[in-house]
Amino acid sequence: MFLLSLNHKGHPRMEENLKALHHRLPLRSINQNLMPNRSPVHSRKSKGHTVLHHQPPQPHATKKQNMLAPNPSYTLDCEIIAIDDNDEDASDNAVPEFVKHTEAMLDEIDRIEEVEMEDVQEPVLDIDACDRTDPLAVVEYIDDIYSLYKKIEDSSCVSPNYMTNQFDINERMRAILVDWLIEVHYKFELLEETLFLTVNLIDRFLERQSMIRKKLQLVGVTAMLIACKYEEVSVPTVEDFILITDKAYTRDEVLAMEKLMMNNLQFNLSVPTPYMFMRRFLKAAHSDKKLELSSFFLIELCLVEYKMLKFSPSLLAAAAIYTAQCSMYQFKQWTKTSEWYTDYSEEQLLECSRLMVTFHRKAGSGKLTGVYRKYSTWRYGCAAKVEPALFLLDN
Structure with missing residues (x-):
């Protein structure tokens, strides 16, 4: 390896250098032999390379001198000092410790920024913040109330194959x-929760009591x-x-069926239906009126279908939304806020959602x-005129 010591013209040592170079070959010819078509300036010192150093004169240099052509952009004389390869530092090519530390720190910052960006993009919103001043919203207890609903909803569900115990009615008759x-409910202009409770009472009663088909309509109107x-x-x-019912039954028959049903159900009417979860989950989805009506349309389609009894009320509500x-949007959308308050991920909803899409497609x-x-x-x-999300069936 060679180290170049350069002396500017006009320096006191110039005269001595001129005398020493008087009988030597021109620098240009030496430069062509030593380093053809290569720049003499390099950015890093390594074995087998030369590095230019702009240094002050070193009168006491004792190393063997050689000649190398100067950079044509400077009018400089060159003093070439040979350096033993053994003097080169073994760790010359190693990455400095402060660089390693800086790179590790930057990687950690990038990772933290990615996590923070994810949090910024998909925050879990407090859907009860706007109701804290409303005493009827019972914000202090709302989480406990819905936690209780989730715990007891299984007790309000019926077996998805209870029809096998019925000898005179079947799934089609129930539908x-x-x-x-649903048409009677619409004609009487009743509340939505009344319809969901009616269907729940019918299924729970038929699970425990065998019924002939002649009395099935009586069970329906009595439940309502x-x-x-x-x-x-x-x-x-x-x-x-x-x-x-076009006077198919008498007043006494209706009252007798009411007594029979209440005894079988042990007067338990306070059960969590899909409607109870729908209101909470729609709030988490920040729904408008259109989304609300579309969700209720889908979940009422599920009321007719016997096969949907295998899903819990909360899952039906979340899947409907x-x-x-x-x-509505023709792409999958399930926010972190909805997932947090429903306690269902998108993957958990897909099976139920695909069935709803099939019901929607053939509804009319x-x-x-x-x-x-x-x-x-x-x-x-x-x-009902909204296009069904058929893309959910592609998978």
Whole structure:
């Protein structure tokens, strides 16, 4: 390796250098032999390379001198000092410790920034913050209330194959009954929670009590009468329900069935239905009226379907909102806030959501079109006209 010591013209040592170079070959020819087509200036010192140093004169240098052509942009004389290879530092190519430390620190900062960006992009919002001044919202207890609902919802569910114990009725008859009751509910302009409680009472009663098909409609209107007494302020009379059945049953038969059902159900009417979870989950989804109506359209389609009894009320509510969002926006959407408050991930909802999409697709073409006709009216925002999220079926 060579180290160049350069002396500017006009320096006191110039005269001595000129005398020493008087009988030597021109520097240009030496430069062509030593380093053709290569720049003499390098950015790093390594074995087998030369490095230019602008140094002050060193009168006491004792190393062997050689010649190397100067950079043509400078009018300099060169003093070449040979350096033993053994003097080179063994760790010359090693990365300095402060560089390693800096790189590690930058990597850690990048990782922290990525986590922070994820948090910024998808925060979990406090959906009860706006209700803290409303005493009716019971914000202090709302989390405990829904935790209790989640714990006891299994007790309100029925076996998904209870129809095997019925000898005279089947799944199809149940579907016809529920579809008809949805129309009755619409005609009487009852609350939504009344409909969900009605269907729950029917399934829980039929799970425990065998029934002939001739009495199945009586079970339906009696269940709605009980639900109205529990949920409504203004309750339809027994005579109203008798008329809606075209006087197929008498007042005494309705009252006798009411007594039988209440005894079988042990007067337990306070059960978490999908409606209870829908209100909370819609709030977490920051829904507008359109999303709300689309969600209720899908979940009412599920009321008719016997196969949907295998899903819990909270899962049905969450899946209805998720599927409605997919139908409205035509892409998958499930926020961290919705996942936090529903306690369901997107993957957990897919099975139920795909079934809802199939119900939505055939809602207007089958024989049981009560839900479709109800949600095709302007009163319900024509929610049934929204295109189903068929892309959920692709997977």
